[in-house]
Amino acid sequence: MTTTTRPVAVYTDVEDTDPAIGIELLEAAGFEVRVLGTRDSAEIIAGAHDATVLLPGYASVTREMIEAMPQLRIVALMSMGFDYVDLEAATEHGVWVTNVPGAATEEVATHALAILLAATRQLGFYQASAKPDTWNDRALTAPPRLSETTLGIIGLGKIGRELVRLARPLFGEVVGYDPMLPDTPEIQADLEALGVRRTDLAEVRRTAHVLSLHLPLTPETEHMIDAAFLAEMPSGSVLVNVSRGALIDHHALAAALDSGQLSAAALDVLETEPPAADHPMLGRDDVVLTPHIAYFSARTEIEYVRIQAQNGITLLETGTPDSPVNRPA
Numbered sequence: 001m002t003t004t005t006r007p008v009a010v011y012t013d014v015e016d017t018d019p020a021i022g023i024e025l026l027e028a029a030g031f032e033v034r035v036l037g038t039r040d041s042a043e044i045i046a047g048a049h050d051a052t053v054l055l056p057g058y059a060s061v062t063r064e065m066i067e068a069m070p071q072l073r074i075v076a077l078m079s080m081g082f083d084y085v086d087l088e089a090a091t092e093h094g095v096w097v098t099n100v101p102g103a104a105t106e107e108v109a110t111h112a113l114a115i116l117l118a119a120t121r122q123l124g125f126y127q128a129s130a131k132p133d134t135w136n137d138r139a140l141t142a143p144p145r146l147s148e149t150t151l152g153i154i155g156l157g158k159i160g161r162e163l164v165r166l167a168r169p170l171f172g173e174v175v176g177y178d179p180m181l182p183d184t185p186e187i188q189a190d191l192e193a194l195g196v197r198r199t200d201l202a203e204v205r206r207t208a209h210v211l212s213l214h215l216p217l218t219p220e221t222e223h224m225i226d227a228a229f230l231a232e233m234p235s236g237s238v239l240v241n242v243s244r245g246a247l248i249d250h251h252a253l254a255a256a257l258d259s260g261q262l263s264a265a266a267l268d269v270l271e272t273e274p275p276a277a278d279h280p281m282l283g284r285d286d287v288v289l290t291p292h293i294a295y296f297s298a299r300t301e302i303e304y305v306r307i308q309a310q311n312g313i314t315l316l317e318t319g320t321p322d323s324p325v326n327r328p329a
């Protein structure tokens, strides 16, 4: 067993990130830093049993892990979503959980717009057909003129509203639904200035030709886009998801695409990443699929790592981290 007088900070998996800036910040603040390079819970428990700060990449943080780390004070994430951490167990054990709020709002909204446009303009089909022998092929349906259609947004938080700002000039109307957003005069004025009309879920579902999801994954929102929901959307509409894969039942989505009820989907996220080889969204020319990359840019690559490490440092220096998502006792 390692003995150390310095607090220990442990990175779990760092598959597609360079933690160098975080390591530098943590070491300068007096931490001993370890990089395990694994998502396996037994290996994480073995390598981080004495951790004060846990810095996951994509690894799930379970109750068992939290209970096996008696000195743990913070799980500092490098994502906006925190659905892969047992928040209840963390809070119960006095462990802070932090995320990186707003760090990639511009990137995620831009990516949503990019794949939204790729799907509505049927780029999957036309990129595949732009060859000498299929040059004149046409997709089964002609795309709509966007200025004659309605964009629907579910979740009018930071990313949802940024997408409204970017996409508003392209669409005839923008409607949005968010049951948690307070109905204050400031928010009403903000939504009005952006040009989004706030309404109920039924109207958004019934009227949006292009529907984009910008809400967190919770037990209540898991599979909210199921067969019944898809059947209520306008025929030939397009679904966009850059939030979390499990918001959608992808088997129901495949069936809706096959029947023509939906004309296309644009997705950056799936319920399991990477997906199994037989995942129903793979290899379809009516699905624009990117590998959970919406947040990524030269700026966020650095900012995510910096904010993640800084949360651990700020907690030790002040007793409260910068961007908590829970309030442990």
Ligand SMILES: NC(=O)c1ccc[n+]([C@@H]2O[C@H](COP(=O)([O-])OP(=O)(O)OC[C@H]3O[C@@H](n4cnc5c(N)ncnc54)[C@H](O)[C@@H]3O)[C@@H](O)[C@H]2O)c1
Binding pocket: 079, 080, 081, 101, 102, 104, 105, 108, 154, 155, 156, 157, 158, 159, 160, 177, 178, 179, 180, 181, 214, 215, 216, 217, 220, 221, 242, 243, 244, 268, 269, 292, 293, 294, 295, 296
């Ligand atoms: N693909 C990526 O790379 C990537 C990167 C960052 C964030 N995300 C995802 O984007 C989501 C949104 O991020 P954000 O920064 O806008 O968060 P945010 O907290 O600013 O906004 C989320 C909004 O969803 C609303 N909401 C909650 N439950 C709802 C429900 N049942 N129906 C409708 N709205 C509901 C909240 O009131 C809030 O306004 C995150 O939860 C995260 O999962 C993805």
